[in-house]
Amino acid sequence: MTINTTGPAVAVDGRIVGDRALATRQRLADALSHLLSSQPFRDIKVIDIARQAGTSPATFYQYFSSVEDALQLVAHHVIQESSQLTSDTAGAEGIGGMTDARQVVDRLFGFWQTHQAVIRAIDAKAAEGDERFVEVRNQLLSAAGTPLDRAMERQGLSARSAMRPRVLAGALVTLLASAATHESGFAAWGTRDELRDCLASLLVNCIKAA
Known part of the structure; x- marks a missing residue:
């Protein structure tokens, strides 16, 4: 399932960021959706989402404070x-x-x-x-x-x-x-x-x- 986010992307520290960051946030959300189709939510870790999205845990934490937030x-x-x-x-x-x-x-x-x-x-x-x-x-x-x-x-x-x-x-x-x-x-x-x-x-x- 493709996640279509709307509005400005907001980093964990409250900064409003641009279109490139919005695309990254969407990619992370898409990655979580993909993982949910094959494993229980409780088994999914930040590193799994980051790997699926082709990025790093550090990038994940720029947009979400936890997997629950995602x-x-x-x-x-x-x-x-x-x-x-x-x-x-x-x-x-x-x-x-x-x-x-x-x-x-x-x-x-x-x-x-x-x-x-x-x-x-x-x-x-x-x-x-x-x-x-x-x-x-x-x-x-x-x-x-x-x-x-x-x-x-x-x-x-x-x-x-x-x-x-x-x-x-x-x-x-x-x-x-x-x-x-x-x-x-x-x-x-x-x-x-x-x-x-x-x-x-x-x-x-x-x-x-x-």
């Missing part, structure tokens, strides 16, 4: 990409049938799979209680859940149910995200399509029953 930049890119998830699922406003619900499931699963290496690292740091990555995960879930929230409001759920649409949307999207993260492990119970159809059915039934 992960924050990578995670920021994923958050930016999540805006397309919100717009892509805007058609979910008519959820009520299996076709619409399955599209919602497929779009979320597609996003999670595209960014699975980074999301896995975000989840690991969030599970450790790192508030920076707890916030990142919350932002990703919010982006994924917003279309469901809007869909339920448009269908009048807020007017006919004591359950707040945002709460139900949050519960459902958390379930979907967890299933997307562990989709490969579902092979012991059934096929990928069966899993996604089951989740789509849950979406429809939960919204109808609320």
